[in-house]
Amino acid sequence: MVNIAVLGYGTVGSGVVEVINTNHDIVNKRAGEEIRIKYVLDLRDFPGDPVAEILTHDFNDILNDDEVKVVVEVMGGVEPAYTFVKKSLLAGKSVATSNKELVAAHGSELIAIAKEHAANFLFEASAGGGIPIIRPLNSSITADDITEITGILNGTTNYILTKMANEGADYATVLKQAQDLGYAERNPEADVEGGDTCRKIAILTSIAFGKNLDYATIYTEGITKITAEDFKYADAMKSAIKLLGTTKNVDDKLYSFVAPVMLNETNPLAKIDDVFNGIMVHGNAVDDIMFYGRGAGKLPTASAVVSDVVDAVKHMGTNIMTIWEPEELETGDFSDAVNRFFVRVADEAGIEEKINQLFGDVQYVSADGVTGEKAFVTSDMTEGDFQKKKTELGSIINVIRVAF
Numbered sequence: 001m002v003n004i005a006v007l008g009y010g011t012v013g014s015g016v017v018e019v020i021n022t023n024h025d026i027v028n029k030r031a032g033e034e035i036r037i038k039y040v041l042d043l044r045d046f047p048g049d050p051v052a053e054i055l056t057h058d059f060n061d062i063l064n065d066d067e068v069k070v071v072v073e074v075m076g077g078v079e080p081a082y083t084f085v086k087k088s089l090l091a092g093k094s095v096a097t098s099n100k101e102l103v104a105a106h107g108s109e110l111i112a113i114a115k116e117h118a119a120n121f122l123f124e125a126s127a128g129g130g131i132p133i134i135r136p137l138n139s140s141i142t143a144d145d146i147t148e149i150t151g152i153l154n155g156t157t158n159y160i161l162t163k164m165a166n167e168g169a170d171y172a173t174v175l176k177q178a179q180d181l182g183y184a185e186r187n188p189e190a191d192v193e194g195g196d197t198c199r200k201i202a203i204l205t206s207i208a209f210g211k212n213l214d215y216a217t218i219y220t221e222g223i224t225k226i227t228a229e230d231f232k233y234a235d236a237m238k239s240a241i242k243l244l245g246t247t248k249n250v251d252d253k254l255y256s257f258v259a260p261v262m263l264n265e266t267n268p269l270a271k272i273d274d275v276f277n278g279i280m281v282h283g284n285a286v287d288d289i290m291f292y293g294r295g296a297g298k299l300p301t302a303s304a305v306v307s308d309v310v311d312a313v314k315h316m317g318t319n320i321m322t323i324w325e326p327e328e329l330e331t332g333d334f335s336d337a338v339n340r341f342f343v344r345v346a347d348e349a350g351i352e353e354k355i356n357q358l359f360g361d362v363q364y365v366s367a368d369g370v371t372g373e374k375a376f377v378t379s380d381m382t383e384g385d386f387q388k389k390k391t392e393l394g395s396i397i398n399v400i401r402v403a404f
């Protein structure tokens with residue numbers, strides 16, 4: 001029997017308890033051992049819930065109990081999660097976490113500590129919710145030079161964008177629905193301003209390229225400036241608007257960014273709706289691989305966490321080799337990254353002439369019922385060049401990157 005402890009009895013923590021209880025036979029068989037939840041740590045009390053019998057408010061009960069071999073950290077936030085996880089690993093306990101803030105900020109260090117103590121620091125649920133993506137990057141796509149990772153990595157914003165696009169729903173109402181469904185972060189700013197996607201693409205990039213990508217250096221835009229008019233243009237362009245996190249290797253330089261992108265309907269990521277996430281990985285031998293599944297929510301996220309618990313139990317006393325060196329990845333200057341841009345600008349006298357003069361050959365777009373403005377798509381240009389010309393153009397209403 002292997003005893004585990006669960007830190008945090010919120011949406012994901014209660015999901016972990018539920019998955020282990022509901023699927024105990026199958027989980028135990030796959031782990032090769034019976035998994036027993038010995039403690040659940042939370043600041044709150046849960047009268048009437050069976051978890052009350054194993055509830056503790058003191059992390060030291062878990063740390064000092066040598067019978068606890070695996071710690072599940074599903075509290076979220078960097079502290080106190082970081083302190084608890086580090087102490088657990090230093091004590092030789094393996095850790096499974098869904099905490100992207102923690103993994104993005106300290107992944108490399110915690111992997112190294114786990115290795116020194118013949119334990120494991122596992123974080124499948126930290127990117128893509130229930131989608132297996134960390135394990136495939138670490139264990140399956142190991143023959144390839146990976147040249148691109150692009151994904152819809154946030155369930156909340158994909159849910160919001162889908163409802164706004166398909167139902168003309170109002171932003172605040174749909175955000176509230178996403179919160180009620182347990183998709184959104186406690187402070188949903190991390191979802192809608194792109195910070196959550198930013199941490200997830202940093203984690204995936206660090207694992208794929210073996211060195212640290214500091215999430216704070218990634219250019220990040222959220223979805224809060226997207227309006228109903230943008231969706232009308234997207235319709236006219238046979239496109240969907242999706243919040244993407246991307247890392248591309250261009251001429252041996254890595255460029256990462258997070259931003260809403262107009263994706264042509266022929267792009268498989270354009271069809272990924274609601275809370276679902278999709279991640280496209282391109283390798284020089286395997287070509288494109290797509291991963292698809294629920295990116296947020298209690299049980300899908302818990303499924304990924306419990307799969308890590310099973311892996312930790314299967315590898316008790318052995319470290320699963322994971323390369324994420326502390327050294328920073330060398331990245332290109334974002335102003336040199338090449339993109340195409342969809343631009344909406346106020347329709348002032350001489351505007352077309354000005355657009356053509358600054359941007360050369362552009363494609364004009366019109367949308368049903370949108371007046372008083374001009375909209376166009378640029379050719380490929382660097383971010384730096386675009387920013388300069390955008391400032392010269394003035395009267396910008398909105399800008400969204402475009403991909404095919």
Ligand code: HSE
Nearest residue numbers: 154155156183185296
């Ligand atoms: N708030 C996150 C999302 C939860 O919506 O994707 C899963 O990481």
